[in-house]
Amino acid sequence: MNVLEIHELTRKFGDFVAVDNMNLKVREGEIFGFLGPNGAGKSTTINMISSLLRITKGEILLLGKNITKHSRFAKMNIGIVPQDLAIYEEMTAYENIYFFAGLYGLRGNELKERTAEALEFVGLSDRAKELPKNFSGGMKRRLNIACAIAHKPKLIIMDEPTVGIDPQSRNYILNSVRKLNEMGSTIIYTSHYMEEVEEICSRIAIVDHGKLIAEGTKEQLKSSITDTKDIWISYKSEQPLDTERIRQIPGVTQVLDDEQEQLLRVWSKAEINNLNLILQQLIQNQVEIRSVDEKAATLETVFLTLTGRNLRD
Amino acid sequence: MNNPKIMLETWSIFSRLFLLGFVIWESYFLRKPGSGWSIFVYLIVICFLFAGQVLRKPKPRQAAALLSAGFLAYCAGHFELPLLYLLLPASLTEFAAGMKPKVLGPVLIFVSAWLIPQQVLALYIAAAGISWLGHTLIRVSVEKLGVQNERNETMNADLQRLTKALIENRELARQSEYTIKLEERNRLSQQIHDEIGHSMAGALIQMEASKRLLASNPDKAAELLGNAIAISKEGLEQIRLTLKDMKPKSEEIGINRLRLFVDELSAKQGLAASLTHEGNLDAVTPIQWKVILENATEAVTNTIKYGEADHVHVHVQVLNRLVKAVVADNGKGSDKVVKGLGILGMEERAASLGGTVITDGSNGFSVITLLPTGGQEVPHGAGS
Structure with missing residues (x-):
């Protein structure tokens, strides 16, 4: 089932087309990555999904219902973690969550329970009574997330939730994204950090200049540009290697042995996982392996190859 | 597309009806109860008002307007209904609308101001101003509409021209594709005829000969058959070459x-x-x-x-x-x-x-x- 469907979505600012005829489907239970450089139209799309921006053309369906016509339904079922922090510094962490969850329509005991759960979830229970202005950047981000998830929305949208925070908080946030997903939420995650997207997202859309350029699992995206991986194995051995045996390993297309540099390069089909077999073969021949480096395509190279530019230009 | 024009005409009728209503109210209720004739006059005035809109051609329309103006002036004097003068400017403007010098309307209104009794002169001037402004507004709007329509038409024509060009281009592309195919086919058949055809014919003759010689001179027959085989082989090779050559990557x-x-x-x-x-x-x-x-x-x-x-x-x-x-x-x-x-x-x-x-x-x-x-x-x- 599709939690979110976007049909021919377009947003113009004057002559400038920020989002250009975008078509997308986000299925239930996915962590859907939205990858693109700054200014690619990610936030514009997110803002339209969350009804903050009017749609110039096209439609957005949440759980099959048009969000423009069923805006209350949409707001109840979407949780937004905005790019810019949306918390009140003069209210305690608890009050912040209580306030936002109240806005989504929770009342009474349920409101209190959910607030406590959300605090627990982001690991801020022991700081509940403190004011966010004394929090670190990472803690503020976590509170920001808690405010968006207390009402248990079907779809959680996270717009660059890891910008400008320390690695520890970042890991914490990535883990909580996974946990939220395991608990049944569908998640849309936007970022221009391709490592993050690659790590946690089950399906990814690459956007640039407001256009959807490619979409699929990370394997599909990578295989769209190449089906070959390039493995560099530096070794130490007195005798020359038996490259013929390695060549016969399934998937291997080409083998090149640089005896002087003691470097073996193996080209292989990317989708076949044969690194173990290759290394086994070398070890059997009493070759000492110094390092292994697999130069497979990354999402960064996918983006670079497709658009000719870096993600962080 | 005629909607704005109709709207403006309706507006003009209603503005004048409103003015007439004002006149009737003023003279009937506030001044003195009129004679039966005054009601007759009002009805005739309304008729003139609608006649102006019903008549489509400019000439009768002007005539109606002039008649209406004369009638108004006459009745105003004869039945002592000075307020009727207030309706005069509207009729005069309408009469002058089609005439060449654009100032004719204002001039007529200005000239007839001398006929107007002192007591309604101020009102007369105000009414004249309003009806002249209203008319000008209508004229300007209709002109604008005309310009827009014209532009619309040129754009439509452009669109048609471009669509036609597009279709022609498509046709051209299709045509050239066809021509290329045709050329290829001709070249292919030419080559088959020139080379493969000849060797096949040669092989056939040799084989016929060998068939006849088979009984009497088997050695010669074998030689001819050998020739035929060689020619056929060559032909086969040629077919291969031709096909390879023909098919561009x-x-x-x-x-x-x-x-x-x-x-x-x-x-x-x-x-x-x-x-x-x-x-x-x-x-x-x-x-x-x-x-x-x-x-x-x-x-x-x-x-x-x-x-x-x-x-x-x-x-x-x-x-x-x-x-x-x-x-x-x-x-x-x-x-x-x-x-x-x-x-x-x-x-x-x-x-x-x-x-x-x-x-x-x-x-x-x-x-x-x-x-x-x-x-x-x-x-x-x-x-x-």
Whole structure:
């Protein structure tokens, strides 16, 4: 089932087309990555999904219902973690969550329970009574997330939730994204950090200049540009290697042995996982392996190859 | 499209009815109860009012207006209904509307002001001002509408012309494709006739001869048969060669056309152009080459028109499941790309093959056409 469907979505600012005829489907239970450089139209799309921006053309369906016509339904079922922090510094962490969850329509005991759960979830229970202005950047981000998830929305949208925070908080946030997903939420995650997207997202859309350029699992995206991986194995051995045996390993297309540099390069089909077999073969021949480096395509190279530019230009 | 005109006419009727209503109210209720004649006069005035709108042609319309003015002036004097003078300007303006000097209306109104009794003079001038303004407003609006309609028509004509050109171009493309096919077929049949046909005939004669000699001179027959076999072999080889020769590799048509295009650019436009490619060009189908070539032409047209560039580079790269064609210039680029017909056309062509076009103006201007090829699909992950 599709939690979110976007049909021919377009947003113009004057002559400038920020989002250009975008078509997308986000299925239930996915962590859907939205990858693109700054200014690619990610936030514009997110803002339209969350009804903050009017749609110039096209439609957005949440759980099959048009969000423009069923805006209350949409707001109840979407949780937004905005790019810019949306918390009140003069209210305690608890009050912040209580306030936002109240806005989504929770009342009474349920409101209190959910607030406590959300605090627990982001690991801020022991700081509940403190004011966010004394929090670190990472803690503020976590509170920001808690405010968006207390009402248990079907779809959680996270717009660059890891910008400008320390690695520890970042890991914490990535883990909580996974946990939220395991608990049944569908998640849309936007970022221009391709490592993050690659790590946690089950399906990814690459956007640039407001256009959807490619979409699929990370394997599909990578295989769209190449089906070959390039493995560099530096070794130490007195005798020359038996490259013929390695060549016969399934998937291997080409083998090149640089005896002087003691470097073996193996080209292989990317989708076949044969690194173990290759290394086994070398070890059997009493070759000492110094390092292994697999130069497979990354999402960064996918983006670079497709658009000719870096993600962080 | 006539709606505004009708609206304005209705407005004019109602404004005058309103004025008439005012006159009736003033003279009937506030001054003195009128005689039976006054009601008759009012009804006639209403008739004149509608007559002006019912008559379509300008001449009778003016006549009606003039008649109405005369009638008003007469009745105002005769029945002592001075307020009727207030309706005079509207009729006069309508009468003067079609006449040449545009000031005729105001002049008539001004002149007739001398006829007006002192007590209603101020009101008369106000009413004159209002009806003159109203009329001018209507005239100006109708004129504007005319201009808009005219523009609309020229644009429609343009659209038709362009559509026609488009259809003609399509026809031309189809025609040239057909011509090329025809040429190929002719060449093929010519070659079959010239070479293979002759050797087949030769072999046949030798075989016939050998059949006759088989009984009387078996040695000679064997020799002839040997000849026939040799000729047939040669013929077979020739068939192979001909077919190989005939069938151009699809990539050669594509990349060579593109190369020709790039060379022509350098030669004719004085724009330094280069072409590179990587990957296996076999994977690109002729229809994809067509889109690549057309998009390249369009992109280069943009470069020449707006780019202020002195170099343009075309790069075709065949990836695993995509073919990417880049046209990049070193011109001034553009911060915000405003899509014109050119870019829309490129997008449409690419979309027809399931591809996309990426334009980027941040560093010179580049247009990337991405088209999916029938490369290998990854088996795992596809269903997730």
